[in-house]
Amino acid sequence: MEVKINKEIRDYTESIFFGLNLRQLICSICACLTSIGLYFLLRNHLGKEMLSWICIVGAIPFGAMGFVKYNGMTAEQLVAEWFKSEVLMPSILHFKPENIYEELLKEEYKRIEKEEMKIENKPNKFIQSKRKRERKSKNS
Numbered sequence: 648m649e650v651k652i653n654k655e656i657r658d659y660t661e662s663i664f665f666g667l668n669l670r671q672l673i674c675s676i677c678a679c680l681t682s683i684g685l686y687f688l689l690r691n692h693l694g695k696e697m698l699s700w701i702c703i704v705g706a707i708p709f710g711a712m713g714f715v716k717y718n719g720m721t722a723e724q725l726v727a728e729w730f731k732s733e734v735l736m737p738s739i740l741h742f743k744p745e746n747i748y749e750e751l752l753k754e755e756y757k758r759i760e761k762e763e764m765k766i767e768n769k770p771n772k773f774i775q776s777k778r779k780r781e782r783k784s785k786n787s
Contacts, residue, residue, distance in 0.1 A: 654770060662744075670713055670721075671713040671714055673709065673713070674709050674712045674713025674714070675710070676705075677709040677712075678706035678709035678710045678713075679706070681702075681705045681706050681709055682702040682703075682705060683705045685698075685701055685702050685705045686698060686702055689701060729785075
């Protein structure tokens with residue numbers, strides 16, 4: 648004799664009819680009733696192929712409500728959370744990259760730049776001596 652035990656107690660579901668729990672059973676009945684209602688409502692206006700697709704599309708939301716679970720949430724909880732996060736409180740994310748190495752070396756870059764400016768502004772000794780020779784030659 649073997650008894651099947653769930654590893655997680657929260658995963659336990661009580662089956663009522665054909666292995667379906669009450670939620671799945673009610674949603675399956677609603678999906679069937681929706682399909683039947685759509686069939687009788689539209690059978691005189693549409694062809695059988697189009698009508699069958701409309702019945703399937705009409706039953707899908709009810710099937711999803713009963714059978715879909717995502718991250719432990721039922722379908723209506725999932726829709727409510729999606730609506731809240733996308734419509735009621737949308738967050739606009741701005742991407743602004745930060746170069747950590749540049750931030751760390753910013754002071755060093757400034758120091759090097761200042762030194763280069765000093766070198767550029769400082770007259771070269773070779774050029775100074777050349778100018779002196781030119782002045783002497785002009786004066787002579």
